[in-house]
Amino acid sequence: xxxxxxxxxxxxxxxxxxxxxxxxxxxxxxxxxxxxxxxxxxxxxxxxxxxxxxxxxxxxxxxxxxxxxxxxxxxxxxxxxxxxxxxxxxxxxxxxxxxxxxxxxxxxxxxxxxxxxxxxxxxxxxxxxxxxxxxxxxxxxxxxxxxxxxxxxxxxxxxxxxxxxxxxxxxxxxxxxxxxxxxxxxxxxxxxxxxxxxxxxxxxxxxxxxxxxxxxxxxxxxxxxxx
Amino acid sequence: xxxxxxxxxxxxxxxxxxxxxxxxxxxxxxxxxxxxxxxxxxxxxxxxxxxxxxxxxxxxxxxxxxxxxxxxxxxxxxxxxxxxxxxxxxxxxxxxxxxxxxxxxxxxxxxxxxxxxxxxxxxxxxxxxxxxxxxxxxxxxxxxxxxxxxxxxxxxxxxxxxxxxxxxxxxxxxxxxxxxxxxxxxxxxxxxxxxxxxxxxxxxxxxxxxxxxxxxxxxxxxxxxxxxxxxxxxxx
Numbered sequence: 001x002x003x004x005x006x007x008x009x010x011x012x013x014x015x016x017x018x019x020x021x022x023x024x025x026x027x028x029x030x031x032x033x034x035x036x037x038x039x040x041x042x043x044x045x046x047x048x049x050x051x052x053x054x055x056x057x058x059x060x061x062x063x064x065x066x067x068x069x070x071x072x073x074x075x076x077x078x079x080x081x082x083x084x085x086x087x088x089x090x091x092x093x094x095x096x097x098x099x100x101x102x103x104x105x106x107x108x109x110x111x112x113x114x115x116x117x118x119x120x121x122x123x124x125x126x127x128x129x130x131x132x133x134x135x136x137x138x139x140x141x142x143x144x145x146x147x148x149x150x151x152x153x154x155x156x157x158x159x160x161x162x163x164x165x166x167x168x169x170x171x172x173x174x175x176x177x178x179x180x181x182x183x184x185x186x187x188x189x190x191x192x193x194x195x196x197x198x199x200x201x202x203x204x205x206x207x208x209x210x211x212x213x214x215x216x217x218x219x220x221x222x223x224x225x226x227x
Numbered sequence: 228x229x230x231x232x233x234x235x236x237x238x239x240x241x242x243x244x245x246x247x248x249x250x251x252x253x254x255x256x257x258x259x260x261x262x263x264x265x266x267x268x269x270x271x272x273x274x275x276x277x278x279x280x281x282x283x284x285x286x287x288x289x290x291x292x293x294x295x296x297x298x299x300x301x302x303x304x305x306x307x308x309x310x311x312x313x314x315x316x317x318x319x320x321x322x323x324x325x326x327x328x329x330x331x332x333x334x335x336x337x338x339x340x341x342x343x344x345x346x347x348x349x350x351x352x353x354x355x356x357x358x359x360x361x362x363x364x365x366x367x368x369x370x371x372x373x374x375x376x377x378x379x380x381x382x383x384x385x386x387x388x389x390x391x392x393x394x395x396x397x398x399x400x401x402x403x404x405x406x407x408x409x410x411x412x413x414x415x416x417x418x419x420x421x422x423x424x425x426x427x428x429x430x431x432x433x434x435x436x437x438x439x440x441x442x443x444x445x446x447x448x449x450x451x452x453x454x455x456x457x458x459x460x461x462x463x
Binding site: 011013014015016030032037039040041042054055056057058060086087088124125126151207 | 259260277278279280289290331333336337338339340368369370371372373374375376377411412413449450453454457458
């Protein structure tokens with residue numbers, strides 16, 4: 001990586017003094033005596049408000065997030081769902097679009113199934129409730145799932161979805177990126193393979209700039225290599 | 228035993244000089260955060276897991292994360308084989324080390340969870356708890372744990388009636404005093420202070436000052452190692 005590519009991204013560590021303007025403090029920072037300090041290890045973004053973009057860490061669900069969840073257990077009236085977070089989530093039987101009996105739950109969505117969910121409630125003790133995304137339960141029965149750190153999701157999606165559009169236009173695949181870092185890729189086997197390779201590279205280089213251009217070139221080269 | 232000759236210590240250092248220190252951030256693939264430290268003859272690996280669900284469940288706190296810290300010496304870390312497993316000494320060190328890193332961690336962000344810190348001493352040469360705390364602090368930052376600052380730690384002591392920084396094994400075993408210090412360098416708050424041996428009040432003050440300076444130097448190395456993890460990576 002060339003030096004100037006890094007210039008616009010400063011890496012900060014917890015406790016670094018970022019600014020004296022307390023009013024501009026945002027995520028990843030804290031204020032003490034009117035001074036703004038870094039709360040986490042990450043990239044400093046001070047263009048508008050002062051925030052630190054994390055480079056690592058665990059996903060914390062927020063109401064409205066769309067995530068890919070893995071069913072881990074079924075109780076009398078809830079599906080227990082792993083959302084790759086420290087906290088387990090629940091989907092209540094009544095969130096299913098039509099009225100069903102408890103005995104039908106495992107037929108609709110069994111242990112080991114993956115589906116796309118929306119986070120509908122998170123309480124103070126981090127009890128998380130899910131519902132099917134857009135009122136219709138979408139169980140993922142084909143394709144592949146990969147996991148990246150949730151902190152890299154914005155880069156995988158790209159500005160206004162540019163990275164995903166790029167992948168979809170060059171490859172014959174359908175891609176869905178959950179806020180929790182789980183990514184579903186469905187399409188032709190070789191294209192799935194290549195999409196995974198590209199996403200892994202985006203994850204590795206998420207903190208660098210000029211990424212979209214590099215990925216475009218990489219994708220072209222790889223495609224010509226494959227066929 | 229003569230510790231200081233012509234103003235130099237047995238390993239040719241000045242009384243206020245640290246041993247060579249090397250930090251490697253993210254040394255482990257599986258851990259959420261990790262750091263490998265070489266501090267003189269000490270070789271220490273720290274791994275952080277979490278925040279994650281607490282097992283056993285009764286240990287969890289409803290409104291905050293708990294911190295668990297395990298300091299462990301490898302059986303081959305010292306000259307004579309050490310019996311594996313926790314003993315009185317390592318249980319105590321685990322406790323004081325946890326308390327040393329605890330004040331900077333924002334635990335309220337992660338109710339009902341745990342942050343587990345594992346510190347393995349692969350090779351020991353005096354000051355292992357300090358090296359462990361330094362590694363743990365960097366590993367926590369690497370794991371993305373929210374913290375008010377980094378904790379740095381080093382030992383000070385007394386040999387030949389002279390206050391010295393960062394003891395080596397011989398100075399620790401046969402010297403007159405050994406005092407590990409851990410500090411939040413941003414605020415100057417001390418989170419660990421133990422003492423073995425004797426200092427006069429004046430010596431204590433001098434030693435504490437020297438320890439604080441040592442911590443400040445180490446904190447700068449911790450910071451540099453974290454920055455280098457992302458700036459040093461060459462892709463093209």
